Amino acid sequence: MSQNRLVTMDEFTIQETRKFPQATGELSSLLRDLGLAGKIINKQVRKAGLADGILGAHGATNVQGEEQMKLDVLANDTLIDILKNSNECAGIASEENDNHVCYEDTFSANSKYVVLFDPLDGSSNIDVNAPIGTIFSIYRRVSDLGKPCTEADFLQAGNRLMAAGYIIYGSSTMMVYATRLGVNGFTLEPSIGEFCLSHPNMKVPEDGKIYSINQGNTIKLDDGMKAYLDYCMESNKEEGRPYGHRYIGSMVADLHRTLIKGGIFMYPADKSNAKGKLRLQYECNPMSFIVEAAGGKGHTGYSNVLDVQPTELHQRVPIFIGSKNMVNKVLEFVGEKQTVA
Ligand code: AHM
Numbered sequence: 001m002s003q004n005r006l007v008t009m010d011e012f013t014i015q016e017t018r019k020f021p022q023a024t025g026e027l028s029s030l031l032r033d034l035g036l037a038g039k040i041i042n043k044q045v046r047k048a049g050l051a052d053g054i055l056g057a058h059g060a061t062n063v064q065g066e067e068q069m070k071l072d073v074l075a076n077d078t079l080i081d082i083l084k085n086s087n088e089c090a091g092i093a094s095e096e097n098d099n100h101v102c103y104e105d106t107f108s109a110n111s112k113y114v115v116l117f118d119p120l121d122g123s124s125n126i127d128v129n130a131p132i133g134t135i136f137s138i139y140r141r142v143s144d145l146g147k148p149c150t151e152a153d154f155l156q157a158g159n160r161l162m163a164a165g166y167i168i169y170g171s172s173t174m175m176v177y178a179t180r181l182g183v184n185g186f187t188l189e190p191s192i193g194e195f196c197l198s199h200p201n202m203k204v205p206e207d208g209k210i211y212s213i214n215q216g217n218t219i220k221l222d223d224g225m226k227a228y229l230d231y232c233m234e235s236n237k238e239e240g241r242p243y244g245h246r247y248i249g250s251m252v253a254d255l256h257r258t259l260i261k262g263g264i265f266m267y268p269a270d271k272s273n274a275k276g277k278l279r280l281q282y283e284c285n286p287m288s289f290i291v292e293a294a295g296g297k298g299h300t301g302y303s304n305v306l307d308v309q310p311t312e313l314h315q316r317v318p319i320f321i322g323s324k325n326m327v328n329k330v331l332e333f334v335g336e337k338q339t340v341a
Pocket residue numbers: 066118120121122123124214249250251252277
């Protein structure tokens with residue numbers, strides 16, 4: 001590809017697909033559709049402070065019992081609609097919907113893939129203008145082609161993911177996606193309305209100096225976790241401690257930083273969240289797939305995140321994710337103590 005001009009995400013994805021003679025282009029087409037959804041959600045996010053009624057709670061509560069924000073609803077509707085019009089998606093599951101949705105037209109029934117998403121992660125950050133993001137996962141369906149998809153298509157372990165990614169609405173808008181070939185990041189160039197390759201072949205540094213956790217929950221943590229936090233704050237010049245602490249409270253933003261700078265992000269089990277807070281299928285699996293494809297590690301405290309067999313759509317797991325050496329270190333402290341989902 002020419003180095004003298006911007007390379008769009010679509011161009012890049014098509015070039016990558018050509019490395020596999022048997023590839024049909026369906027996955028590339030799905031990634032393009034997700035990019036389109038990202039651009040539309042981005043437009044809604046960017047005018048959130050101005051547009052009437054777009055900020056603030058929608059009034060309804062979602063399946064997790066949390067207040068839904070209006071932008072959550074808009075983002076969810078946008079993704080459901082665009083993927084319905086795509087030829088490549090048999091159905092979706094969303095963090096905002098109780099059950100999966102099967103698209104029933106003939107094209108969709110013959111599609112190979114299903115998509116899971118958290119349409120707007122970190123939505124409590126909307127009102128304070130902090131970064132938020134869309135997270136997505138793509139699986140090849142296990143049900144028969146030609147028939148409606150089934151729940152089993154959405155309850156596959158993360159190690160069966162075909163691709164996963166996120167769109168971060170931060171100081172710029174970026175789409176990062178991972179396949180088994182690696183992780184690449186694309187920044188939205190507003191003048192041409194395209195995501196353009198800006199972060200090729202992303203790698204998580206093996207070590208880091210930043211730990212990221214809601215430290216206000218310390219009192220609710222088990223002794224192993226408390227000891228690890230003491231370790232992070234302890235002075236040890238040779239090992240570069242104390243580590244810096246950063247916590248945005250928006251998983252996409254905290255992990256985007258971790259992917260670029262290294263570090264560890266944690267949402268462990270605690271006394272209020274016996275199985276952790278974050279969702280396996282919408283947050284932990286896609287993020288672990290991305291981080292592992294970039295050379296890092298995602299663990300629940302009792303197994304690799306990607307090896308957990310989901311039993312329900314909205315299941316939660318503890319998570320320790322980021323630079324490999326930092327994740328291995330925290331596991332020495334928490335061992336098998338994390339509550340098994
Ligand atoms: P959401 O999907 O309802 O937005 O919640 C998930 C968010 C993550 O983005 C973030 O890491 C976490 O919740 C923050 O939780 P807490 O406020 O308990 O620290």
